[in-house]
Amino acid sequence: MTWQLRRAKADDVQAIMTLETRIFVNDAWSADAMAHDVVSPDCYYLVAFPPGRPDRIEAYAGLLAPAGAHEGDIQTIAVSEQARGHGLGRTLMLSLITEARKRGVREVFLEVRADNPPAQELYRRLGFEELGIRRGYYQPDNVDAIVMRLHVPDPEMMMTPAESAPEATE
Incomplete structure (x- = not known):
């Protein structure tokens, strides 16, 4: 794809x-919260779509990384059911990590549902480590969150999304 x-x-x-x-x-999330973050200068949100179809968003991801902060947070990432399994989540994550590095972030944090092993594995492959558990974090389902952290690699140690997962191939 x-x-x-x-x-x-x-x-x-x-x-x-x-x-x-x-x-x-x-x-x-609420529409108001999402709208706030999408336009906030403290955030960096990306959308993914098929070539020539910018109105058909198949995935999105967001980073919170205020200017001057040394810590950032992956706010959200979602890939439509039909776009999964083709490296799009990885490409989005690498793009957010690259932006975090550009903003001077040294550590990126995220929470992932304990009942989402595919996402956990993706984050581990990208270098995130598990820090702890937030019990009952995801409500109303009462699902635990695994808190993870990535020490942002120096530019020479990290492949860019274009090097690791070209947008035009799969």
């Missing part, structure tokens, strides 16, 4: 929320 990535904008929030509420049924 082939996708293009671009920075998310306010006009994308409706499409992002369509995916958000379909994928994260019980613990989806």
